[in-house]
Amino acid sequence: MTTSTTTEVEGFSTESGSRRADRVRLLAQPAAVLVIVAGVLAWAFTSSLDDIEAESIQAGVLWAKTWEHLVITGVVAAIVVGVAVPLGAVLTRSWAKPVAPLFLAIANIGQAAPALGVLVLFFLWTGWEGLWAAALPIAFYSLLPVLRNTIVGIQSVDPALVDAARGIGMSSSAVLFRIEMPLAVPMILAGLRTSLVLAVGTATLAFFVNGGGLGELVDTGYKLNRTSVLVVGAVLAVGLALLVDWLGALAEEFLGPKGLS
Template sequence: MTVSAPAGADPLVSAAGDRPRRAWIGWLALPAVLALVCLGLWLYVGSQPLDSIEARSLNASTISEAVVRHVQLTAVSTVLVVGLAVPLGILLTRPFTRRFRGALLTVANIGQAVPTIGVLALLAVAFLFLGFWSAVVGLVLYAVLPVLRNTMVGLEQVDPTVLEAGRGMGLSTGQVLRRLELPLAVPVILAGVRTALVINVGTATLAAYINGGGLGTLIVAGFSTNRFLVSLTGAVLTAVLALFVDHLAGVAEDVLRPKGL
């Protein structure tokens, strides 16, 4: 790993646990702002005269279909990412994999430098793999790394004396993992999942280029028909959705954090 900062300040690992739990009123502030932005966009688009091309994209059914597709892309890929990266992270922190871990992390760090659009474009042009599932594969490939890294860091930062104590109490290796290591690593793992979620919401916008659907289709359609209003609507809705998803993940982090941490 190229990071030399102390573990607590490791900037490649999403920060977790240094935020106080927010009051419920704090949870409502951002959604209120986002709702206002949506209202403003609706009023603005409503005040513009739409020609037939714009009307074809800017109607309730097209937009809601794009939003639903975008959420599906994000949800499916994030579930797959967590299902892959957390077990892999657990495996890679067990003693028997210690030998090749460094090499693997180096490869993973270089892999992170590949741009998201590059992963999606390569799936499309090299394997002629287009559509919803192609986009999901691209999103998963790209978002696996941050969750993997956070899982590993989360497990490694658990105080070894706690594990020793667990073993001294007669817990088996599996029990130590399930009842001590994993619960103690949950905040860091959740921060990684949140990062993956944010990456996926953003990258799903690019799925439009490989027929994956989502809000990116509005932006691309606006470009190709020279209707900026359509692109603008797509961009604002994408930004609102991303901020909202990140906000929900933040609330989930607060709620799911094991008590006592």
């Protein structure tokens, strides 16, 4: 009896310690990002810059490139959620399960292929340039985590809950939207968090198709051998990825079913 109580207390302490660590990380991560980004920007703005560096390292230019990067990421997020979540839900239905491996294989091809190759092939196929020429292939590249997690999250719902819901007369669609999807939200959010981090990183390649973004700064700094421009562009891209990851962690913390916390 004493051993059992000790185990329970220890388990409670471990769980509480883990949650405290998660909350500390949620506070520390954005603070660390802001300190690093502010430090790098302060170093860049106070350094002796030549004409090329001064042209790239301006508040207006940095904000414009960061905004372009955010727009690409937002469009990718909308496409991924709009495609992967409904498709994942459909593929969990009994009549669609036989074709689920096919769609997962297609999504896996998108992620397994080099991101630059996906961008260039889409450009050669369509001849498009700009935002959509970058966002659509990046969305294809980032689709798999959300699609897979939607399927796994719905399939992981306790069958007893589904049977009970059907036993009280709920239709299949009502069971999906009122029982299965809400309980799958934590898994879906985890997949979306991964997808968005992938999207932010891959969006640095958008400049290859005139899509803008922080990759232009990285490319300029590299080609013209301007270390300050290269460092500023890279740090802003990394900081943006970490902030997106932090927002994903917040969503997982506060948007999941409260009974599972």
